[in-house]
Amino acid sequence: EPEVTQTPSHQVTQMGQEVILRCVPISNHLYFYWYRQILGQKVEFLVSFYNNEISEKSEIFDDQFSVERPDGSNFTLKIRSTKLEDSAMYFCASSEASGADTQYFGPGTRLTVL
Amino acid sequence: GENVEQHPSTLSVQEGDSAVIKCTYSDSASNYFPWYKQELGKRPQLIIDIRSNVGEKKDQRIAVTLNKTAKHFSLHITETQPEDSAVYFCAASIQGYSTLTFGKGTMLLVSP
Numbered sequence: 001e002p003e004v005t006q007t008p009s010h011q012v013t014q015m016g017q018e019v020i021l022r023c024v025p026i027s028n029h030l031y032f033y034w035y036r037q038i039l040g041q042k043v044e045f046l047v048s049f050y051n052n053e054i055s056e057k058s059e060i061f062d063d064q065f066s067v068e069r070p071d072g073s074n075f076t077l078k079i080r081s082t083k084l085e086d087s088a089m090y091f092c093a094s095s096e097a098s099g100a101d102t103q104y105f106g107p108g109t110r111l112t113v114l
Numbered sequence: 115g116e117n118v119e120q121h122p123s124t125l126s127v128q129e130g131d132s133a134v135i136k137c138t139y140s141d142s143a144s145n146y147f148p149w150y151k152q153e154l155g156k157r158p159q160l161i162i163d164i165r166s167n168v169g170e171k172k173d174q175r176i177a178v179t180l181n182k183t184a185k186h187f188s189l190h191i192t193e194t195q196p197e198d199s200a201v202y203f204c205a206a207s208i209q210g211y212s213t214l215t216f217g218k219g220t221m222l223l224v225s226p
Contacts, residue, residue, distance in 0.1 A: 031212055033212065033214075041218070042216045042217060042218045042219055043150075043158060043203060043214075043216040044216070045213045045214060045215065045216075048212045055212065056211060056212060056213050058213070091157065091158070095212070098212040101146075101212075102148065102160055102163065103212075103214060104160070105150075105157040105158045105159070106157060107157045
């Protein structure tokens with residue numbers, strides 16, 4: 001069964017550094033998402049992406065964040081200047097369609113900002 | 115925006131008992147309600163979902179009920195097993211949007 005994959009599994013960075021988190025969505029899916037989960041808390045929506053542009057974003061997704069689909073398979077989340085409070089698990093997800101359609105989550109990237 | 119409340123935050127049951135987790139949502143335009151199971155350190159995995167055109171859905175030991183009038187939905191697990199131990203998240207999605215709004219999660223502990 002196809003799965004969403006993410007790399008790296010764990011990223012440690014210094015405050016102020018840029019990080020890029022990578023995701024490979026399921027191949028026939030058209031909608032891509034990033035969520036984050038601070039340790040012990042609920043999963044929070046960051047951004048959704050369709051047809052090479054952002055379709056929705058939350059208030060968490062400020063100017064420090066950007067997303068890109070650099071090629072036909074990868075979907076990336078960039079954090080320009082990391083802050084301590086960016087430390088969290090970041091999940092990528094994908095779905096075939098929008099709206100009421102099943103979203104499949106990747107295994108996550110644990111980001112630790114020191 | 116949508117707000118999803120989930121109760122209880124922790125639930126301890128004996129193996130073989132039933133477990134019920136409840137969620138309420140705020141936006142009557144929400145029409146899709148998935149439930150995810152997350153084991154420690156792993157990805158959320160969809161276990162069951164329901165759309166607003168049905169009131170109940172069942173898959174083996176798992177069932178979900180939806181009350182649109184009251185804006186609440188519940189997860190029912192029967193004959194619980196130790197491997198059911200995990201954090202369970204409910205979520206809601208507003209019609210026409212792709213955002214999933216999650217509840218805070220319920221840690222289910224099933225003791226042998």
